[in-house]
Amino acid sequence: MNSFTEENYLKSIFKLSTKTAHGVSTNAIAESLATKASSVTDMIKKLSEKKLVNYKKYQGVNLTKKGQDIAVSIIRNHRLWEVFLVEKLDFKWDEVHDLAEDLEHINSKKLTDQLDAFLEYPKYDPHGDPIPDKEGNIHRHQDITLADLKLDEQGIVVGVKEHSKSYLNYLETLNLVLGTEIEVKEIVDFDRSMSVVVNKKETVNISHQGSKNLIIKKI
């Protein structure tokens, strides 16, 4: 059995390793877990002894198959719980992350799979992030953001790349939730902000900072 702490390290390493081709650096892990590099080194040694990561001093780490399986199953838990909280318990999409951080560590294959069935096998969580299936397969969205769209192009909001409460709230004030239709009406050269038509109704303005974190499927 692994502690919550170990599981959080594995999850962090998993997420960081999708962003870098090479080993994940000690500092990157420390930053993502709000801890110190020295603590990370200690934990990596432990995970390495448990054969959950491959590690050579000064070379960064990568998950082993075993480590990866654990990380993916925790992410699966996390995202299923988020769906549960939003769909069944009426939470808002900006309220569920912290609770899911706790719930994800409840370790029971049966619980996870029954929850999955109860929720009718959702493919995406409330932020559009894909939910790994029972076998651990993850179907990622293509990585097109609103900022990639050209004038007059249309799309549907399918996810976010930034999960902060403030960003999610900002989107909600613009009515930009999952499933929203968007058409780009204007791109301001100066600051790359955009005017977009939302659901064929209102026109809203969104900053570049906002548009580049909004994942879109072109239509």
Next chain:
Amino acid sequence: MNSFTEENYLKSIFKLSTKTAHGVSTNAIAESLATKASSVTDMIKKLSEKKLVNYKKYQGVNLTKKGQDIAVSIIRNHRLWEVFLVEKLDFKWDEVHDLAEDLEHINSKKLTDQLDAFLEYPKYDPHGDPIPDKEGNIHRHQDITLADLKLDEQGIVVGVKEHSKSYLNYLETLNLVLGTEIEVKEIVDFDRSMSVVVNKKETVNISHQGSKNLIIKKI
């Protein structure tokens, strides 16, 4: 914030204090948590400093109002999660305890109350134990067991006093689940075992050990 460990101590003290008029003894807590008396003493000092228990050396402990509120809210969580697991995720009543032991520590008033609403404010958990309401009120069953019934008396199964898997399984093989109607047909003097008619159909035999842990409402 309190650690899982602290919460488990509070829960244990709460449960033990319903059984004894005086302070709860160090040894009793140690036994219930499968730990050593010396560890209990240490923890009690800590809880005492946090004003969650009243403690004088060698005199046992009692919960303060604050400690009791926490204990009750954890029990509320535990029992609501058990209902969820059985009603929504198709778990059996003998499978839910350990999972609920983990889930009960997820600390969110909103989560608890929304779950309660989602489950339509259940009054009892799958073992017939009463679920404390939002304000912490607990409506206990009267403490009549099958063993208290006389010949030809009738009752309905409303709970169990023993929660082990083996006992719950034993009951299930006898078709003695919550809501079952019972009529006492024979009481054997020698070993106090009983023959009872279940749901006006089959007659089954139950040992004294079995009958004294089955909580009944007379009809």
Next chain:
DNA sequence: CTCTTTTTTTAGACTTGTCTAAAAATATAT
């Protein structure tokens, strides 16, 4: 009431995960 047994507490040690400060290795710049 005194002796014995049981319960509880203390003292000191160990584990897990953390930290700071300093040393070692690697990367960068000129």
Next chain:
DNA sequence: ATATATTTTTAGACAAGTCTAAAAAAAGAG
């Protein structure tokens, strides 16, 4: 290439919760 800056690791310390062994207090027996 050599000096400088950055990253990573080591060494040693600390807090939480646990344990064993021994001491202190309370309870029970004759």
